[in-house]
Amino acid sequence: MRAALALLLLAPPAAAQDDRRTGYDDMTPELQAMQDDPVGNPGLFWVLDGEAMYSAAPDTGAESCAGCHGDGETAMSGVAARYPAWDEALDRPVDLAGRIDLCRVRHQGLPPLERESDALLSLTAYVTNQSRGLPIAPDPDPRLDGWREQGEDLFTTRMGQLNLSCAQCHDDLAGGHLAAALIPQGHPTGYPLYRLEWETMGSLDRRFGNCMFGVRAEPFGAGSAEYVALELYLKARAAGLAIEAPAIRP
Structure with missing residues (x-):
């Protein structure tokens, strides 16, 4: 059951769910x-900071997010719509902020970020903004x-x-x-x-x-x-x- x-x-929302607000x-x-x-949307300051972080190569010598994934507007479109998603290494699901931080640690050799830090909020806001207007589509x-x-x-x-x-x-x-x-x-x-x-x-x-x-x-x-x-x-x-x-x- x-x-x-x-x-x-x-499933896609039925007509009976059209009163969702x-x-x-x-x-x-x-x-x-x-x-x-x-x-005038103040959240866009975080989006712009996240865009800069996405494009910048870390001082560890690893690739930037863009270097691995490509242009954010294309590569990140629809990503936020399907998170949380399964992480194979952890054998459990992670949310989008968790996935972003895991990528930084695993592939860029960077220390983890505090969950409510401006840096992680900015990266998450930038990635999520690339799905703006798209429907939530759970994995x-x-x-x-x-x-x-x-x-x-x-x-x-x-x-x-x-x-x-x-x-x-x-x-x-x-x-x-x-x-x-x-x-x-x-x-x-x-x-x-x-x-x-x-x-x-x-x-x-x-x-x-x-x-x-x-x-x-x-x-x-x-x-x-x-x-x-x-x-x-x-x-x-x-x-x-x-x-x-x-x-x-x-």
Whole structure:
């Protein structure tokens, strides 16, 4: 039964799912205009920094990202749409930021980056931006099915001192308000994104951590197996929605 549900999640969205709304749909026209502005979107500063890093050869003497993969606009188009994906060496899935950092370590001989560092956020924002406008298309690798199920379990499990699950807010109460804040459906279409509350760029893992802190639960570590599983489920839940990174959010 769970395998059948996983296949349904990976299928193109049916007409019944047309009422799905992203954070962009729920924003004010002013914030939508800021996100759409090719100059005024603050997340583009990270994209430009990531483009420079992608093209620059490291001081280890190894090839640059572009030297291995080619022009980013072509080579990276569609990549973000299918992550998280399986890593053969680790024998488990990794998210896009994890894959980028693994490439740096394995092929360029560079030390790993901090998960919320500007450098890793910039590279991830640049790669993700090459898939802007493309539909989320989860990797159908069957080895990911069990991880998606784990992610669904996390999404529906009550946790923290407030004894709340992700699903209670983002499925059952989506469209309502928590104090003055609108409760979104929670589709991860824009990460990494620029959040006005943060005054900087941030990853989906950071958003997970904020939510868990909000229900007074102990957050998992950035890049953890739990967050990768949760992202796999959310990407399946959002299949067919367009990538909009770098997004703006309140």
